[in-house]
Amino acid sequence: MKEPVKTANNGFWRSLRSGGVPSAIASVFGAPSAQQMAFIRSLSREQRRPEVLYMPLSKLETVVFDLETTGFHAQHGDEILSFGAVKMIGDKVTDEQFYTLVNAKANVPENITELTGITQEMIEGAPSLIDGLHDFMAFVGRSVLIAHGTGHDKAFLNAALWKTSKIQLTHRILDTMMIGKWLKPSLGSYGLDELLEEARIPITLRHHALEDAKMTASLWGEYLRLMRHKQVDTLEDLYAYLSNF
Template identity: 60%
Template sequence: MKEPKGVGRMWNLYKMGGFTPAIASMLGSQNAQQMAFIRSVNREQRKQSILNTPLRELEVVIFDLETTGFYPSNGDEIISFGAVVMRGVEVYEQESFYSLVNPKRRIPRAIVELTGITNEMVQDAPDLMQVLHDFMEFIGKRLLIAHASGHDKQFLNAALWRTSKINLNHRVLDTMLVAKWLDPKRASYALDDLLDDACIPITERHHALEDSIMTAKLWQHYLNRILERNITTLGDLYAYLSKH
């Protein structure tokens, strides 16, 4: 069978110039540059080991995503990114990231009611490639932290694969896992319950940036407890978490 004309041209460009020129011919130069940047950030992360970094000096990005549903494999899409920086036990709310994303599909009524994000709000929002580029630029090489991170990781990985054919190399620490280690007999590890028990004010739930800031304050609370146990590096923390 004769291969499609575009595929053959892309393969010839790849042989002559490499990955980026080939992609540029298919996607256009701006998307190709964004893809190349996303791939480079991810590649640089693989070279770095942060396990020996003291927890008091560790720079992290706490993040959250809002999505149209639960399953990227069924066509659900990211509709907003939120993130905030922490250094050691300090939360830097002024160093934050927030963006809506045009999912290029209708947002279900239940999600509109849950998040407050309407179809009209995302109509003129940037597309996934642009926001993913900006998000990867924001996080750089830092450790990622999220609550119940499985949902966010699967959507982030799906987005990275669809736009740039890569999987996430960044470590992602889950505050739910930390909570289960510190308080193994709790009845609930839902974010609202953990925030309430830690006396952290609940502001606007299911808003990606607000959830990120609240999760950052929860990590701050847990980090102080962790340091009290003389656990001083990220590697030490992972060693303890692996036993539970």
Template identity: 60%
Template sequence: MKEPMKGNGGFWDALKGGGISPRIASMLGAPSAQQIAFVRSLTKGQRRPETLHVPLSQLKTAVFDLETTGFHYHYGDEILSFGAVKMNGEEMTGEVYYSLCKPACSVPERIVELTGITQEMAQNAPALLQALREFMAFVDDRVLIAHGSAHDKAFLDVALWKTTKAHLGHRVLDTMMIAQKLAPDRKVSSLDDWLRVYEIPILQRHHALEDAKMTSSLWQAMIGQLRERGVITLGDLYHFLSKT
């Protein structure tokens, strides 16, 4: 994504320099400036090399899902809701996050039917920066996991750039990619398909938190299968996924 031009002494230059001047903060309002700085701080230093040596059975992760107004962020589609579940290895900690998010665009009728999120619900939801701040604070420095992660990662990265001029720095694992590598003969890709393969009950679909919960069950089941293949650490998993 091409970065917009920045002026000398401007807001984004102040952020890039690692701080926000009192003058800039007063222009925007301290709470907003503080939120932006906080979110930026959470996008840095998330790819520590030592994480590669952590066993998957001990890896701290946050399984997440987003609902969006459509599939094309470059044509103006935006995030409608965030859902996330914390896991320590194969254990679900019971800590969850969910929030609606107010988009700048309208909610298409097909998305209302799919997600149950109406235009009124969206308009009364928290602003993108607030929901994003809460989501990033929740996931902290954990490895992120999503099913079909390209969609969610792209929307999350665009939202971060739009609000804070930062990029997502977290490692992101894709349960769809891992499942396909574990069972290459199965020509399926959707979350529904893989939930059926692993005999995980399909509950409420197209709800960010419920999808994140079901994806966490999928990840939980795959850790054992990966262990049987000799895939013990996060580094082993990257190596496993890279093999042709």
């Protein structure tokens, strides 16, 4: 399989270099792990802002993300291999992207290499988990998170956050699989491939964290347009519909 793109960037990094990021954030880059932990903890405390519930979905700032991992069981030794993410405002994908490999302590199984293209050699020179997690959380900031099948990604993020910083994820997180089940109740399967195909969104490189995040972002944009016809205008409206589903 073709080797995935190694880096993507990031309006965040451009802002960092140009001084557009607050010094409290910029100062932790390259700093010891204790400062990285402090930053992640402080960011966690800022989440769950009630005003976000009433913001129009057309203006909501989100980060659509995906993880590749060594397996499917975060509580049994599997670890994150890569982070991929894109920023959106409403249904528009911005040019801000994030991608990094992570130097997992677990070996990369052969079947995972076949699935993702990530090899043991690739991760041996990659950033540590705390570095990758810190940079991902800095990219996310205070945005609402979106993923497809959030159970897997949330479990791995929580395991990584607890392992490195002794906290749990506090960001609001939406699941395009659950939204798909609500909007498209007659479909037989709600995997990412099936929903992309149903929405006529081109499938590019699957099981690459950044490419999967981009495709999920396109799916979220399509679902936002469908939700407008159901008078779902805010995050509070969406939560209400999903809670009754």
